[in-house]
Amino acid sequence: MGIHRGHRARPIEWLAEKFIFLVSLSAILMVLLIFLFVAREALPVFFGETNTALVQKPIPAAELEKHSAAELQAYLELTPDEFAKMDKKTLRTLMDIKVEAQNDIPAEVRNDPDAHINTTEWKYLLHSHQWNGYNRPEYIWQPVGDIKKFNIIPLFVGTLKVTLIGLLFAVPLAVGAAIYVSQLARPRVREIVKPTIELLSGIPSVVVGVFALLVMATVLQTMFHYQTRLNAFVAGIALGFAVIPVIFSIAEDALTSVPRAYTQAALALGASRWQTAWQIILPAALPGVFAAAVLGFGRAIGETMIVLMVCSASVLSWNVFDSARSITTTIAAEMAEAVAGGPHYRILFMLGALLFAATFISNMVGDLVIHRFKLKLEGKR
Amino acid sequence: MNTVTPSQYLPEGPRNRTETTRHFRAEKFDFWSFFFSGLTGLATLFILGILATILINILANGWTGLSWHFVSTIPKKDFFDIHTTGVLPMIVGTAFRVIVMTIFVIPVGVITAIYLTEYAANTSFITRIIRAAVNNLAGVPSIVFGLFGLGFFINFVGKNMDKLLHNSSAVWGQPALLWASLTLAVMTLPVVIVATEESLKAIPPGLREASLALGATKLETILKIVLPQALPGIMTGGILAVSRAAGEVAPILFTGVAYYMASLPGHLSDQFMDLGYHVFVLSTQSPNIEQTRPILYATVLVLLMLTFALNIVAILIRARVRKKLRALG
Numbered sequence: 235m236g237i238h239r240g241h242r243a244r245p246i247e248w249l250a251e252k253f254i255f256l257v258s259l260s261a262i263l264m265v266l267l268i269f270l271f272v273a274r275e276a277l278p279v280f281f282g283e284t285n286t287a288l289v290q291k292p293i294p295a296a297e298l299e300k301h302s303a304a305e306l307q308a309y310l311e312l313t314p315d316e317f318a319k320m321d322k323k324t325l326r327t328l329m330d331i332k333v334e335a336q337n338d339i340p341a342e343v344r345n346d347p348d349a350h351i352n353t354t355e356w357k358y359l360l361h362s363h364q365w366n367g368y369n370r371p372e373y374i375w376q377p378v379g380d381i382k383k384f385n386i387i388p389l390f391v392g393t394l395k396v397t398l399i400g401l402l403f404a405v406p407l408a409v410g411a412a413i414y415v416s417q418l419a420r421p422r423v424r425e426i427v428k429p430t431i432e433l434l435s436g437i438p439s440v441v442v443g444v445f446a447l448l449v450m451a452t453v454l455q456t457m458f459h460y461q462t463r464l465n466a467f468v469a470g471i472a473l474g475f476a477v478i479p480v481i482f483s484i485a486e487d488a489l490t491s492v493p494r495a496y497t498q499a500a501l502a503l504g505a506s507r508w509q510t511a512w513q514i515i516l517p518a519a520l521p522g523v524f525a526a527a528v529l530g531f532g533r534a535i536g537e538t539m540i541v542l543m544v545c546s547a548s549v550l551s552w553n554v555f556d557s558a559r560s561i562t563t564t565i566a567a568e569m570a571e572a573v574a575g576g577p578h579y580r581i582l583f584m585l586g587a588l589l590f591a592a593t594f595i596s597n598m599v600g601d602l603v604i605h606r607f608k609l610k611l612e613g614k615r
Numbered sequence: 616m617n618t619v620t621p622s623q624y625l626p627e628g629p630r631n632r633t634e635t636t637r638h639f640r641a642e643k644f645d646f647w648s649f650f651f652s653g654l655t656g657l658a659t660l661f662i663l664g665i666l667a668t669i670l671i672n673i674l675a676n677g678w679t680g681l682s683w684h685f686v687s688t689i690p691k692k693d694f695f696d697i698h699t700t701g702v703l704p705m706i707v708g709t710a711f712r713v714i715v716m717t718i719f720v721i722p723v724g725v726i727t728a729i730y731l732t733e734y735a736a737n738t739s740f741i742t743r744i745i746r747a748a749v750n751n752l753a754g755v756p757s758i759v760f761g762l763f764g765l766g767f768f769i770n771f772v773g774k775n776m777d778k779l780l781h782n783s784s785a786v787w788g789q790p791a792l793l794w795a796s797l798t799l800a801v802m803t804l805p806v807v808i809v810a811t812e813e814s815l816k817a818i819p820p821g822l823r824e825a826s827l828a829l830g831a832t833k834l835e836t837i838l839k840i841v842l843p844q845a846l847p848g849i850m851t852g853g854i855l856a857v858s859r860a861a862g863e864v865a866p867i868l869f870t871g872v873a874y875y876m877a878s879l880p881g882h883l884s885d886q887f888m889d890l891g892y893h894v895f896v897l898s899t900q901s902p903n904i905e906q907t908r909p910i911l912y913a914t915v916l917v918l919l920m921l922t923f924a925l926n927i928v929a930i931l932i933r934a935r936v937r938k939k940l941r942a943l944g
Contacts, residue, residue: 250834251734258730260723261748261808264801265755271766272759410658418652419659427659429930434666436926437919438862440894444915445669447898448908475669478662508648529754536756538865539891543899562758562865569765569869586762590755597754601747 269590276584284354284577285309286382293329348381354577359386373550375559377568377578384581388550392466392558396541397534399470399554400477404534405527407474408481412523415482416489417497417511428486435479443543446472451544458555466558469544473534481530488522488604489515491611521607525600532596536589538562561585670919677916680909686917692875694893695901697910702917707879708792708887709921712867713857715796715883716803721853723800724807731808732815733837753805757865764798764870786884793883795871802866803856810855810933814848815841817940851932858925862918864891890918 278284293301293309301309307317310328320328343349348366351358362371365383373387411431415424451468460467492515500510516523547557565582572579680697688701727745735742773787773794781787787794818841826836842849864872873886874896880887897911898904904911 244832247832247834254726254730254734257723258727258735258745261727261745261752261804264804265748265751267767268755268759268763268801271771272762275762275766275770407658407662410655411662414652414655414659418655427663429934430666431659431662432930433923433926434662436858436862436922437666437669438864438891438922440862440864440891440898441673441915441919442669444894444898444911445672449668449672475665478665482662506645506648508645508652512651532754536754536758538756538758539895543895562756565758565762566865566868569762574770583762583766586759590759593754593756593759594751597751598747600754601750 269587272583272587272590276580276587279354279577279580279584282355284580285352286354286384286577287350287352294333343380346381353382353384354581359384359581361385362387375564377572377581382578384577386561386581386585389559389561389564389585391550391552393535393560393562395466395552395554395558396470396473396560397531399467400473400534401527401531403471403474404477404481404530408478408530409485409523409526411478412482412485412489412526413511413516416486417515418507431482432479434475435483437475439476439537439539440543442472442475443540446475446540446544460555462555462557464545464557465555466545467554469541469558470554472540472544473537476537476540477530477534480533481526484526484529484604485519485523488519488526488607491522491608492518493611518611519607521603521610525603525607528596528600528603532593532600535560535596536562536593538566542566561589565589673912673915673919676908677912677914677919680913681916685910685913689877689879692877694875695897695903695907695910697907700910702890702893702914704876704879704888705890705893705914706917706921708872709861709890709918711880711887712792712796712799712871712889713861715792716799716860717853717857719797719800720803720807720856721849724804724852724856725811725849727804728808728811728815729837729841732812733833733841749805749808752801753809755802757802757863758868760798760802760866761869763801764794764866768794768797769870790869790871790873790886791884792871792880792887795867795887798866798870799860799863802863803860806856806859807849807852810852811845811849813933813940814845814851814936817848817936818844847932848936851929851936854925854929854932858922858929861925862891862922864889864895867892890914890921894918 293306303317306325310317310325310332339349346366357363362373362385364371365374365381373385374383375385375388376383411427415427415431419427446468447464450472451463454468454471455463458467496514496518497510500514501507505514541558541560542563545557545559547559549557551558565586568578569582572582685701686706687703688699689703690696690700694700727749731742731745735745769788769790773789773791776787777783777785822840822844823836826840827833831839867889871886872889872892874888876886876888894911894914897907897914901907901911
């Protein structure tokens with residue numbers, strides 16, 4: 235673009251261009267930083283360096299030299315920074331305290347087989363386990379109490395349940411409205427309806443949450459007669475409200491970008507407006523509509539406040555009329571109680587990293603599909 | 616169904632010449648067309664209905680609780696008392712964090728958009744990466760931004776600032792208004808970039824060429840010709856970012872919001888109260904939800920008026936920019 239001149243001819247121009255280029259890299263930098271720093275806090279979980287076992291094999295202070303620094307750091311539950319600051323004497327004192335603390339554990343806890351296991355191992359994070367006092371192996375997320383249970387499967391199921399209900403509700407409505415607005419409505423109607431639907435995305439999610447909590451929950455309960463007033467179903471529908479504008483505007487965009495010649499040709503051949511929309515325009519715009527649904531999924535899976543306000547019990551259940559707790563909700567609700575640097579804190583960050591990865595992938599897929607779709611429409615492929 | 620055979624659209628086929636010439640349309644009335652068109656129309660109406668229901672519900676219930684006293688009072692510790700409570704610190708906190716955010720996000724967003732439209736070659740590898748990053752940033756869940764704010768701004772930047780400046784006493788290494796604002800700035804960066812880019816593209820290339828032909832340099836053209844023209848679009852971006860940020864709660868949960876503060880925030884390292892978070896607190900932690908319902912609705916109304924007023928202004932400006940863009944083809 236333009237005539238390129240050397241930095242000697244126009245030093246200020248040259249500097250400005252470099253500066254603008256550097257600033258524009260900040261978006262890339264931010265994505266990298268987000269990934270790095272969320273993953274950094276979660277790394278000990280991935281590497282199995284956290285230990286939540288109540289009863290551990292005590293290491294006497296005299297054996298300080300026999301163990302590696304990493305082992306001791308994990309044993310004393312210190313962060314690397316803290317560990318680096320301590321001299322041998324403080325370490326010995328800490329180890330003595332730890333041994334004493336181990337000796338002070340009451341016998342009934344000591345006899346509990348669960349007190350000997352490290353619940354942050356992947357085995358316990360992903361598989362069911364027969365906890366002491368339960369009749370059969372179960373998936374349990376229960377980060378409080380003596381024995382902290384961190385099974386993430388109930389959270390996954392909760393997230394999936396709420397997200398799928400939201401999408402099942404939002405996609406047909408949003409795509410239907412997009413077809414209507416872009417193909418069937420008169421131009422004047424379109425010019426009013428489109429910005430109005432987009433206005434829905436301007437409603438903060440806490441406000442949608444309040445509406446769901448106070449109004450919708452009651453209305454839906456009288457309609458469907460289920461037991462629990464606040465459940466995954468209500469949360470899912472409310473989530474749908476939040477995703478509708480996202481799906482609508484992307485789908486509408488895709489449908490409008492189909493060349494007018496398609497419409498004109500179909501109409502000239504005698505097709506009705508609906509037949510044109512359904513059999514000509516929609517198939518042509520299908521990748522774009524699909525991308526809209528994928529991006530809507532990314533938005534729904536990351537929505538926090540609505541689900542947090544409407545339902546929060548973390549019991550594993552596939553029933554849509556039971557309560558559910560999503561990953562986002564868990565992070566939002568429990569981060570305040572989690573001890574910074576502790577296992578619970580690390581696992582919440584790990585959930586955040588997984589969430590980031592999930593939305594990263596769905597965004598990539600969505601964008602790629604739209605990109606190809608646009609190229610195809612322009613006849614470049 | 617990708618291919619369409621013509622016969623599908625000629626229901627019976629032309630039976631005789633007179634009939635086909637008499638009717639221009641192949642079908643007079645097709646029930647299924649009517650039915651499905653109606654269905655999509657209903658879907659549209661349903662969405663509009665949801666929007667209207669939410670707005671009317673909040674307006675009708677919130678109106679009664681709203682008063683000058685309510686928006687201008689700093690509440691006592693027990694803000695659930697409907698007679699003495701107020702939302703002044705929440706309004707101030709929300710405004711404060713949003714203003715600080717704007718100071719960071721507008722320059723970075725606008726400069727990135729200038730690079731993407733004025734300088735970058737559209738096909739170059741680095742441009743595609745920047746675009747992908749911007750799109751990705753727009754899709755990152757807000758709670759992940761919160762985690763990022765905690766992990767990066769507070770635990771990394773803040774703690775290191777304390778080590779250097781304050782001899783390791785906790786000033787910046789804890790939730791603060793600055794960190795909440797910066798987290799929101801990262802979150803709203805794509806909004807500003809996309810809106811600015813759109814308005815830059817709407818400026819006719821002829822304008823730039825004329826300026827260059829008269830001897831202005833590229834930088835001069837951008838600063839004196841392109842940017843003044845793009846101002847409405849930049850404003851739209853800023854307003855949209857502000858309205859998005861004003862309503863977000865998840866990113867500030869761990870980076871700066873406070874459950875209660877006796878005074879207004881005065882410094883960037885202070886914590887603050889926030890309208891959206893206050894709505895959350897009132898609706899989930901109230902000792903008696905029926906009794907505190909009026910103040911909950913009034914707070915929601917204040918929040919909604921704030922974000923909606925901004926949104927409507929942004930949509931109006933954007934509509935004008937888009938019209939210009941369409942006129943250009």
